[in-house]
Amino acid sequence: MTIEHLTAGSLIELARAARTVPVTSDDRIEFGRALILQGYAPAPAARMSAVEILDNDGALQMLARHRIRFSSQVRQ
Secondary structure, eight states, X not given: OOGGGOOHHHHHHHHHHOOOOOOOHHHHHHHHHHHHHTXXXXXXXXXXXXXXXXXXXXXXXXXXXXXXXXXXXXHO
């Protein structure tokens, strides 16, 4: 699918077809960095990224998917 063919309906289908991927501690660290960049104070960002955000959180899953995709491209 190309960006020219991206519609609301196609995004819904992609989201429905998505399966959760394993989240690593590195993903959570990167998530904490992102929270700080969004303006969160370090202590709440650390708490949220370490224990409050569940593995099925959309943003955390996106980070994990990018890590998996990048690591598979590096191995090729």
